[in-house]
Amino acid sequence: MTAPSGRMAVPPEDDGKRLDAALAALLPGVGLRGRRRLCQNGLALVDGRSAPPAFRVRAGQELAVIDTTEDSPAQAVLGCAHDDRPAAVIRRSDDLAFLHKPAGMHTAALEGSPVTSLESLLPVLLPGCPAALLLNRLDAPTSGIVAAALDEEGAAMYRSAQASGRTEKRYLAVLEGALEAPAAVRRRIVQDGRKRVRVMDEDDADPARRTLIFPLAVFRRGDAVFLFQQDGKAEGGACLNAPVTLAGCVIFRGARHQIRSHAAALGFPLLGDARYGSLSSPALPGGVAGEHFFLHHARLSLPGVEVTDLPDWLDPLCRAGIVMEKDVLGWLEWSGGYGS
Secondary structure, eight states, X not given: OOOEEEEEEOOGGGTTOBHHHHGGGTXXXXXXXXXXXXXXXXXXXXXXXXXXXXXXXXXXXXEXXXXXXXXXXXXXXXXXXXXXXXXXXXXXXXXXXXEEEOTTOBSSOOTTOOOOBTGGGHHHHSTTOTTOEEOOOOOTTOEEEEEEESSHXXXXXXXXXXXTTOOEEEEEEEEESOOOSOEEEOEEEEEOSSSOEEEEEEEOSSTTSOEEEEEEEEEEGGGGGGGSTTHHHHHOHHHHTSEEEEEEEEESSOOTTHHHHHHHHHTOOBTTOGGGTOOOOOOOTTOOOSOOOOEEEEEEEXXXXXXXXXXXXXXHHHHTTSSOHHHHHHHHHOTTOOOO
């Protein structure tokens, strides 16, 4: 278990406060949503034990926070405050379930770590399904749909569809720069160490290993400054005039970091994805550091199943008139498919 990075005793004046409120004294640079996220992911301790955000602390109890150094699970949690929905079941059948994974939460359980993952929540989300098994993974900063098999038949059904190219996954992403026309990236991806992948010059021999990218709206970053609290102070007016693109991305047989690396290879990295060349690092509520970008798995199609899950950050874009929700839904739910 990672050592706590800070600790304090609850002062008498905080007796009876909610844990997420009491943590303000220990974490003065983290906003309420960030503190709540820490609690939800098991990173805030009361007398050495994880506690939920609404836990009422008592004077004299010791509060501690798990280490938030770079690349730690805590940093991933803090860096994705734009998604405040908890993990939940979106849809369920006899053999398969489709879950919402919040940004900042790891998909798979991390060995020896107390951090809550989607995998560790399966007994809570899918009670009575001890054989439940996650079928796809999303990076910690990525939100959206994760499929789970409830039995062997469900696992076989999904894997058969995946192997034959009959799955289609549609994502929403915010890209750096103005993408004016649809593009397809077919270049082969290879692992290049633990932190990133490398895009090769040649195309992948598997036609299903490609990324299709469609511009849905191009706007000035300053038009959506509400998504990036403290943005203007952090990077100045010139950055606010830079164009960004709300894009739809389609993959069929995904690989690790496929959309992130393919978008960067096209010259339009995800906004804030410094690992793949983004020059911007949008500040989020609380001004916390860490890896954060806007990428959401919003639509999953396989034979007989269509599941949609919209990201939290789409609604403020629609309310601001930057994008029309009907246009995004029209793209997501277009039944023609894009072929594999």
